[in-house]
Amino acid sequence: SDKGIFDPTRFPNNFESDSFYGFSYNAERFNGRAAMIGLVLALITEYLNGKGIMGQLGIDSPTERWSMLRFLSMVWLATPVLQVAYIFNKEKIDKLLEVEEIDWEAEDDDEELY
Numbered sequence: 001s002d003k004g005i006f007d008p009t010r011f012p013n014n015f016e017s018d019s020f021y022g023f024s025y026n027a028e029r030f031n032g033r034a035a036m037i038g039l040v041l042a043l044i045t046e047y048l049n050g051k052g053i054m055g056q057l058g059i060d061s062p063t064e065r066w067s068m069l070r071f072l073s074m075v076w077l078a079t080p081v082l083q084v085a086y087i088f089n090k091e092k093i094d095k096l097l098e099v100e101e102i103d104w105e106a107e108d109d110d111e112e113l114y
Helices: 025-049 062-088 090-096 104-110
Strands: none
Touching: 062 090
C-alpha cells in the first residue's frame, strides 16, 4: 500500500462495541447528545442575559473579538496541516516519541524497598 493513503483494514472495527471511548456507537451517540444539550443551553443563556457566546466568555470589545477570531482561525487552519505532516512523517515522529519499556520486576529484585 502507498504511504499516506488511509487503509481501513488496519484499524479494528469496534463501532458495535458498548464502550464510551473511541469510535463506538455509544460514544458517538453520547457525544452527539452532549453537543445538542450544550447548544441548547448556550442559546437559552444567550436569550436570558442578552449576550452571545463571546459575550458570555467576557469578550465584549470588537478588538477582543477579532483577536479571538484570528486565534481560532489559525487553530482551524493549523490542525489539518499538522495532521497531513504527521501522516507523511509518522515513522520519524514515532521514533522521536519512542519510550523504552521499563522492566519493573527486574528492578524490584535488585534492591529491597524496606
